[in-house]
Amino acid sequence: MMQAREVGAEIPEIEVRIPSRAEWVALARLTVATVAARMHFNVDEIADLKLAVAEACTNAIQHARESDEIVITCRIYDDGMQVIIRDFGIGTEAERIRSRDLGEPRVGGLGVYLIRALMDEVEYSVESDSGTVLTMFKRLGDSNR
């Protein structure tokens, strides 16, 4: 469940738009890692953020049909970072947000599971005809604030 948070001029916001193609996912995760480092997230937390953002972008590339770009927004709060990943593709809710069952090993389906495991709050908003918004939040450890 996503906690309601203040939005506006008081909240620093960094936004990057990437083409919805595999070779640009590295830019998204490096951007978020740079912001996270400035916020003094530790190395493990930055790795978690990088992976969650990459998984979200990969999910958008693989499932959001007819989406040309992905918008990544980082909002900086005192207690952590909110990351919003938005695409503009067509896709069903079921195929986009399904978290896999960790039973028999199989190819695919791990991305959403990892996002939910690595981030503190995760919320999907799927519109079948206008795209998907994934909002997630990573809390700063007490020692890092």
Next chain:
Amino acid sequence: MARVDINMQVRSANGSIAVVSLDGEIDVYTSPKVKDFIGKLIDKGTYTFAIDMQNVRYIDSTGLGVLIGGLKRVREHGGAVTLVSTNPQTRKIFDITGLIKVFDIYASVDEAVNALK
């Protein structure tokens, strides 16, 4: 462009065992290259792999998918895959996903190769 890449090499150990060394980042852009590289080795009849990931700085679910796919293919031929990694983040991802129970992960190539004998 923020292009990542992956370097891949293979050598033979004890005849039928292929030691595949991966160096770089494995993500949605590079994982098809890894899949193709390992797939071609399987096509040529190699079914036993020690995959050295000590120089893999980053892996995501697409990379895990390639490893799972390779494992399933070699098992159909009675083969096996062992992994080499000491990277805590890599191990964490295998742990979270439960793949730590599927793959045997060793701290050195020698250990990974010996486990396949």
